[in-house]
Amino acid sequence: MKEEKVKRDKIPPTTVARLPLYLRCLQSMQDRRIDSVSSFKLAQLTGHNPAQLRKDLSYLGEFGTRGVGYDVDELIRQIGKWLGAAKVRQVAIVGAGHLGRALCSYKGFINRGFSVAGIYDVDPAAIGQQVAGLKVRHIDELERQNLSGSIEIGIIATPAAAAQATADSLVRARVRSILNFAPVKLNVGAGVCVRNVDLSTELQIIGFHLASLEHGITSDCCS
Amino acid sequence: MKEEKVKRDKIPPTTVARLPLYLRCLQSMQDRRIDSVSSFKLAQLTGHNPAQLRKDLSYLGEFGTRGVGYDVDELIRQIGKWLGAAKVRQVAIVGAGHLGRALCSYKGFINRGFSVAGIYDVDPAAIGQQVAGLKVRHIDELERQNLSGSIEIGIIATPAAAAQATADSLVRARVRSILNFAPVKLNVGAGVCVRNVDLSTELQIIGFHLASLEHGITSDCCS
């Protein structure tokens, strides 16, 4: 426990970001009754370098067998443990627009150990509507509903203008981390973890590469 | 033109990824009639280091005035130019599930110079339905509809199992770049640029940080 704490601090963010993809590949192998895998094979499937894969896993511990490879079940167990997948995490989605609704019915969340505990909005027209079996509630209710703190994650799927106020609500409701889809830099107190996903930023990056193609650059596509 | 080609090759991917956020901040300042900004101010607003901001901009050219700062209008023009925002880019969305529909009606795309040219699926139940003013068509029609090559970007919003086949269709339809929401590593020929966005990966990364908190780690939240 003490030892794991020390180790967690040392895992590079880039490694953490790759773990979910490793996990997904491994689960797909498990489904196909493959029980052992080498760093070469798994790296090829995930599009990485074998040395990088081994180094990534070495941050978590030593699970391989030299001359053989990794046991698929064991690796799934270990990566899952480090990603905190032992327990189902409750998520609150704020914003009952198209994106919020899509996220609410997204199967991928459930499969990875996340459960949508509620969907919230401020628009009277949206409140009360049924979305994927959940009733849209007013954001102000979240604070009261989460007195136990069981909802640890908030997803912001509101327009940019409402994002900061939404973040404030989520922080008041004792949410510990936020996934932000609004194209705004959020200010939250220390101890609340924010990750940003911006859909149009991704398109704009693609736009840069298209413009580069138009200037006759063919090399290294997208990054 | 020749010179710009050389420069484009030298811009780090990390810089490109930050440009859209700079642009957005600048546009918000322009709306508020602010016409000049220092690297300190813009860095603060975007959550970056002033030196990094200046270095990022220096890859594009020299637009600042020493002792004063940057002209907001000029900077917007320049960043827009490098991101290829001069022309509206046509996008095809594949997958008419919740996510595909949400993307189809997403205002952020239009505002940033992208236009949804069509939405496609393979499910007979979905085909023919109306989504945000567009009729869902069969994916096989895309190839014929894009003989002119005006659709440069494809968005994959299908289930993971269908993603590779969808990518193949998009490549056949002469799409030049792909934004992939399926949690799968796509194999496409050289010259086609792929960017991956995985919503549950983001939650899993948050899961790692929540697990770290449970182990008593308070430092550096999310990355």
Place this chain on the structure above:
DNA sequence: TTTTGTGAAGCGATTCACAGCA
């Protein structure tokens, strides 16, 4: 022999610190 785990080298991005200008 095969494949892991890892020190060391290599590489790219960030940050510093200051010269160059307005």
Place this chain on the structure above:
DNA sequence: TGCTGTGAATCGCTTCACAAAA
């Protein structure tokens, strides 16, 4: 004086190359 633009220093991640182990 104030702020940009940038070489130099630093930091952290990736990749190499090989010793260790099955």
